[in-house]
Structure formats: structure tokens, C-alpha cells
Amino acid sequence: MLEKTLLERSHVPFSGQGSACLIEGKKGFLYPGVRLEISSFPISISSVQAAVCSCLANQDEPISVKWFGNKPELFDFWCDLFRLSEMKKQAESLSLYDPMISTSDPDILLQTLLDFAVTPASDFPVSALLEIHVNDQTAWVPGVNVEPGPWSLGLCAERVAVSRALSAGYDPSGIMKIHAPKAEFSSPCGACRQVLFETMPNYDLELFHGDGSRSRHTVFDLLPMSFLSTSLQKDLRENKPDHS
Ligand code: THU
Numbered sequence: 001m002l003e004k005t006l007l008e009r010s011h012v013p014f015s016g017q018g019s020a021c022l023i024e025g026k027k028g029f030l031y032p033g034v035r036l037e038i039s040s041f042p043i044s045i046s047s048v049q050a051a052v053c054s055c056l057a058n059q060d061e062p063i064s065v066k067w068f069g070n071k072p073e074l075f076d077f078w079c080d081l082f083r084l085s086e087m088k089k090q091a092e093s094l095s096l097y098d099p100m101i102s103t104s105d106p107d108i109l110l111q112t113l114l115d116f117a118v119t120p121a122s123d124f125p126v127s128a129l130l131e132i133h134v135n136d137q138t139a140w141v142p143g144v145n146v147e148p149g150p151w152s153l154g155l156c157a158e159r160v161a162v163s164r165a166l167s168a169g170y171d172p173s174g175i176m177k178i179h180a181p182k183a184e185f186s187s188p189c190g191a192c193r194q195v196l197f198e199t200m201p202n203y204d205l206e207l208f209h210g211d212g213s214r215s216r217h218t219v220f221d222l223l224p225m226s227f228l229s230t231s232l233q234k235d236l237r238e239n240k241p242d243h244s
Contacts, residue, residue: 002022002091002092002096003020003068005169006020006021006022006032006034006068006167007019007020007034007068007069009032009034009166009167009169010034010035010036010047010069011034011035011036011037011166011199012035012037013037013233013234014037014039014041014232014233014234015037015070015234016234017035017069017070018034018035018068018069018070019034019035019046019047019067019068019069019070019071019072019073020032020033020034020035020047020067020068020069020167021033021034021047021048021050021051021065021066021067021068021072022051022065022066022067022087022091023048023051023052023054023055023062023064023065023084024062024063024064024065024087024089024094025055025058025060025061025062025063025097026060026061026063027058027060028094028095029055029058029060029094029095029096029097030091030094030095030096030097031051031052031054031055031058031060031062031097031167032051032054032096032097032167032168033046033047033048033049033050033051033052033053033054033072033163033167034047034050034163034166034167035047035050035069035070035072035073036050036162036163036166036195036199038194038195038198039194039198039227039228039229039232040194040227043191043194043195045155045159045163045195046072046073046074046075047067047069047072048065048067048072048073048074048075048078049072049073049074049078049153049155050163050164050167051065051167052078052082052148053146053148053154053155053160053163054097054099054160054163054164054167055097056118056146056148057116057117057118057142057143057144057146057160057164058097058116059116059118061082062082062084063082063084063085064084064085064086064087064088064089065078065079065084065085065086065087066086066087066091074153077153081148081149082148097168098168099141099142099164099165099168099170100132100134100139100140100141100168100170101139101140101141101142102137102138102139102140103140106129106140106177107177107208109129109140109142110127110128110129110177110179110208111127111179113127113129113142113144114126114127114144114179114181116142116144117144117145117146117157118144118145118146118147118148119145119147120147121147121151122145122147123182124145124180124182124183125144125145125180125181125182126144126145126156126157126158126178126179126180126183126186127142127143127144127157127178127179128142128143128144128157128158128160128161128176128177128178128179129141129142129143129161129176129177130142130143130161130162130165130172130174130176130200131172131173131174131175131176131203132165132170132171132172132173132174133173133174134170138174141161141164141165141168141170142161142164143157143158143159143160143161143162143164144157144160145157145160146160156188156189156191156192157178157180158176158178158188158192158195158196159191159192159195161176162195162196162199162200166199172199172200172203173203174203175203175204175205175206175216176196176200176203176204176205176206177205177206177208178205178206178207178208179207179208180210181210182210183209183210184209184210185207185209185210186207186208186209186210187207187222188205188222193219193222193223193226194223194226194227196219196222196223197219197220197223197226198228200219201219201220202218202219202220203218203219204216204217204218204219205217205218205219205222
């Protein structure tokens with residue numbers, strides 16, 4: 001049941017190959033992660049990367065793992081990096097981590113969230129809050145940047161928030177607040193802009209700058225002339241006429 005639900009959450013418009021993962025953390029939570037494919041393939045997020053980063057972003061330590069569907073990309077690498085064992089416990093005996101937070105003051109939460117950033121390499125904390133709606137109530141999914149070891153395999157705060165939301169079955173449905181107190185000007189990197197463009201194109205970003213000022217922008221405006229190609233979509237490709 002959980003397996004089917006998680007696989008359905010994977011966002012795989014290009015490969016059509018669902019992949020999901022569960023990481024058991026030392027705190028007793030089970031962190032879900034689903035594959036998130038982006039039209040610029042190299043910035044896609046593997047299901048195990050999503051689950052491990054969600055765990056680390058909750059100041060937790062990954063201890064065991066289980067996967068469903070297609071084997072997650074770089075699975076053996078993540079297992080070696082954190083010496084993950086195969087999950088023996090029944091998933092149902094652990095509580096599924098739910099990233100949703102209800103708060104009347106998300107701007108304060110954005111500040112306190114900075115303490116969760118995992119930044120041994122950069123010492124440059126970033127926090128992000130993604131608005132969702134649950135039972136007609138506004139709630140937030142938090143993200144912080146995570147540097148697990150190799151620089152290229154960590155995730156920015158914005159991508160942790162988006163992949164956590166999708167892995168938990170929440171649709172982005174409002175703004176994303178982003179705070180990088182050590183930046184001259186808080187602004188999502190190019191890779192995050194592409195991910196945000198493909199997952200929440202019609203929403204705004206509210207940027208909280210180091211000097212206390214703020215600015216608001218649409219995701220669309222932050223990525224003019226963005227990369228997209230319908231020819232990458234698997235279902236369209238399969239229906240193409242054969243010119244051979
Ligand atoms: N970072 C973010 O979290 N968001 C961005 O949009 C820019 C960069 C993080 C990634 C890394 O942990 C640190 O900032 C330095 O690049």
C-alpha cells in the first residue's frame with residue numbers, strides 16, 4: 001500500500017520509471033523520497049538522495065534503507081556514504097515523517113529553520129518554506145541546504161523543500177519563502193530556478209535578504225528563456241512517427 005502510494009508520487013515524465021525510497025532515521029522517523037525528473041536530466045533528484053537529504057535536514061541520522069520500483073540512482077554510493085543497512089523493521093512500525101508545519105508566523109519559522117542547515121563545507125545556511133494547502137488551511141514544508149559530503153550531491157534548501165513536499169504527497173500551492181542571511185542578496189541558484197520552474201511555475205518567491213529587506217518575484221520572471229522541450233517527454237516520443 002505504502003509502496004504503491006510512494007511510487008505514484010514519483011515525478012517521472014521523461015523515463016516513466018517510478019522510484020521511491022524510505023530511510024529510517026535514528027530519531028525513529030521514516031523519511032520518504034521519490035524520484036523527481038527535470039527536463040535538464042543532470043539536475044534530477046534520485047529517490048534515495050531525496051530521502052537522505054530530508055533526513056539530514058531534520059538533524060537526523062540515516063541508518064537503514066528500503067526502495068521500491070526502479071533501483072534508485074547512486075543507491076550503492078549513498079549506502080556506502082552513510083553505512084546504511086537494509087531496513088529490517090516493518091515500515092508500519094515507524095512513524096512516517098510528515099514535513100508539514102502549521103504556523104501563524106512563517107517568517108519567524110524561516111529564521112529558526114536556519115539552525116537545521118547542514119553546512120560543514122560552506123557555513124552558508126539557507127532556509128526555504130513552501131506553501132501548501134491541507135484541508136483548506138495554509139501550511140508550510142520546510143527545507144534547508146544539505147551538504148552530505150560530495151558537493152555535487154547535496155541539495156539546496158529550495159530543492160529540499162520541493163522534493164520533501166512531493167515525496168509526502170503535497171502539491172506546491174503558494175509562495176516559497178527563501179532566506180540566505182549571509183548572501184548579499186538572497187536568490188535561488190540557476191539549478192533551483194529550473195526545478196522551481198518545472199514544479200511550481202505559477203507561484204511567487206519571496207526573498208528575504210541579509211539586510212532585512214525583501215523582494216517578491218514570479219518563478220517565471222526569474223527564468224526567462226528557460227530550457228524546456230516536449231520532445232523529451234516519453235509519451236510524446238513514443239507516439240512520434242517513425243522516419244527510419
Ligand atoms: N544554496 C542554497 O541552498 N540555495 C541556493 O539557491 C544557492 C545555494 C546552498 C547550497 C550550498 O549548501 C551553499 O548554499 C553554498 O553553495
